[in-house]
Amino acid sequence: MNEDAILKALSHPMRRQMLVWLRAPAQHFPDQRLPHELGVCAGQFARCGLPQSSVSSHLAVLTAAGLIVPEKIGQWVFYKRDEAVIARFRDRMAEL
């Protein structure tokens, strides 16, 4: 668990928004055809209005911090929160 990478990832509002959206995929990504149990398809984040390359970059930062986990399925990449990492980070914040 890289505390520094996590806090830097969280220091951008859009990345926090993405994490919050991923808490309730069915609620925030009703357009997604494939089951939300797989995670949220990268393309779904187009809803935030940023160009595709920016979305991909933000997802990469969240992934590098370990906050989300990508899973490649066919031509898509599905992202899920890593609740274990997030929980450990919260515990660490208690020491601040």
Next chain:
Amino acid sequence: MNEDAILKALSHPMRRQMLVWLRAPAQHFPDQRLPHELGVCAGQFARCGLPQSSVSSHLAVLTAAGLIVPEKIGQWVFYKRDEAVIARFRDRMAEL
């Protein structure tokens, strides 16, 4: 409580270090003459090795985020954690 300012403030390792030091002033600043109940004198942070202007700048960022509170006493400025703000921030992190 400005979540954005807080996370940006916490995204720098030295500022997190300072916050942790402020949790136990007597333990981390044994050199301070005046009572630790007043808080920690700005000059005490020279122990981190950064030049005075950098220390002052970091303290200003933490203050602007509301994480610490300055109190001017004579020619000195004493800093204390604002535990209420920090607690509210932790609660907010639970929603991430």
Next chain:
DNA sequence: TTCATATATCGAATATTCTCGATATACGGT
């Protein structure tokens, strides 16, 4: 293989943050 779609990476411009010396301001003591 060729085409269309999904995602990642590159590269350059811009913006933000960090650092640190120099200087300014504020206060107390003499």
Next chain:
DNA sequence: ACCGTATATCGAGAATATTCGATATATGAA
């Protein structure tokens, strides 16, 4: 008033982050 100490602010350079168009890579379908 002057001097010394404590802290803040300024300003410029360096480092890092963000943005976004263009391009590359990967996959599936025809």
